[in-house]
Amino acid sequence: MDISHFSERINQTLSTLTYGENPTELYAPIRYMMELGGKRVRPLLTVLGAYLFQDNVDKVLLPAIGVEVFHNFTLMHDDIMDGAPLRRGKQTVHEKWNTSTAILSGDVMLVKAYELFLGIEPDKLPQALKLFSNCAAQVCEGQQLDMNFEQRQDVQIEEYLLMIKLKTAVLLGFALELGALLNDASPADAQHLKEFGINMGIAFQLRDDLLDVYGDQAKFGKRVGGDIVSDKKTYLLLTALERASATQKLALEKWQGVNGSDEVDGKVQAIKELYDELDIQNLTQNQINHYFQKGLHHLNEVNALNSKKELLRLMAIQLIERDS
Template sequence: MDISQFSERINQTLSTLSYGESPDKLYAPIRYMMSLGGKRVRPVLTLLGAYLFNDDVEKAVMPAVGVEVFHNFTLMHDDIMDQAPLRRGQVTVHEKWNTSTAILSGDVMLVRAYEFFLGIEPEKLPKALQLFSTCAAQVCEGQQLDMEFESRQDVQIEEYLNMIKLKTAVLLGFSLELGALLNDATPEDAQHLKEFGINMGIAFQLRDDLLDVYGDQSKFGKRVGGDILSDKKTYLLLTALERASATQRKELEQWQGLLEPEQTDKKVEAVKAIYDELDIQGLTQNQINHYFQRGLHHLNEVNALNSKKDLLRGLAIQLIERDS
């Protein structure tokens, strides 16, 4: 088995789904959002989590799809809150239709996500739903913190790392934990897989922060420097503020809130120059490596065949070395 086979199984199933038909303006945005693609990392992790403990992963397919639908629901609502014009290089749902439609279609996606869990074996269903609900609430907590950080000037690095753990990483951890649960892993193995996923999720988001500043525009799918222009309090900015000299800090603060169209390129270049002076790229990469190694430690503790765990190691490497 290789990862592409798991991806194909997920995409095949997604292509057959019907989220509803009428009214069309409620369901067309869902079909559109799900058609935008993406890496399908979370449902693939669910299948891989199941595969570690049994070659037969069929019982995990529909719950894995539920995870992916939930993930896309969060993206749809995040785009509204961020007023984002593009998602995966395409027009966002609230721009293509309108905000009210995007909110309502997203609500249906959340409902459908729960429905995809209903085929889980009765003795495992309560646990699966409890874990899913806890994870879903944590994702919302992370998004709320992210929004609150926009108006705060005293955000600390540890607060930011906790926020991305909640907003991004816990869903990766849950995806693996769910697959393990469905194929009868021990609680200890399921917990190690969850921790592996969480640490990889933090590394994944830090990589995303890094690509936003240092990525290749033609590969990244959104404007490079977007976080700088929006004054987003990423690990890079918070680390720069912590390590900056008085002069550098003053310059960084002068650029905050400045977004005249004619100044956008200059702002990105000026902030990036300070990042380069402080080696923020190297410091961020060190953090990525730190969480990657922590994750691998937990994966190594899982009682499963190394040949199967190698699939997860390979996927983790792809995620933290990606350029888009």
């Protein structure tokens, strides 16, 4: 059994899903959002987490899709808050329709996510919903911190790592924990899987930060240097500010707020050169490796067949070595 087998089952299940018909303006944006694609990482983690403990993953498929619907709900609302024009190379929902429609359609997606959990066995349903609700609240906390950071000039590296843990990583951890719970893992094994997912999620986001500066434009799928242009407080920028000499810090700060169309290329190049002087690429890669190894430690502690755990290890490698 390989990862593609489980990906195919997830896609088959997704293709059978219905969201509603009328009013069309409410449900068409949901179908549009769900059909934009993506890596389907989170439902795949749920199914692989379940597969560790039992070969049969049928009962996990719909809750796994619930995790994916929730993830896409957060993206739809994040796009509104960020004023993003594109998602996966296509118009965002609020651009294609309007902001009010995107808010309301997103709300329905959250409701649908909960609905997809209702087939969980009655003895496991309360715990699954409690874990999901807690995770969903943490994702919102992370998004709020991210927005708060836009207005602050004193963000610390540890604060940033906490923000990406909440905004991105906890959902990966929950996805694995849910699969473990539904296929009767022990509490200890479920916790180790959750920690594996959280650490991989942090590494995943740090890789995204790195690709934004050092990625191949043709493969990355969006403008390289976008975080620099928008003055986003990433791990790279915060580490550079922490390590910079007084002169280098002044140079970094000079570019903050510069976003004119005729200036952004120079801004990206100048800050990238400062990052190179400060060895930021290697420092970030070291941090990615730290979280990757920390995550693998938790995966190794899970009481399951090594051949099954290998699927998750391979998936983790793909996530943190990706170039897009």
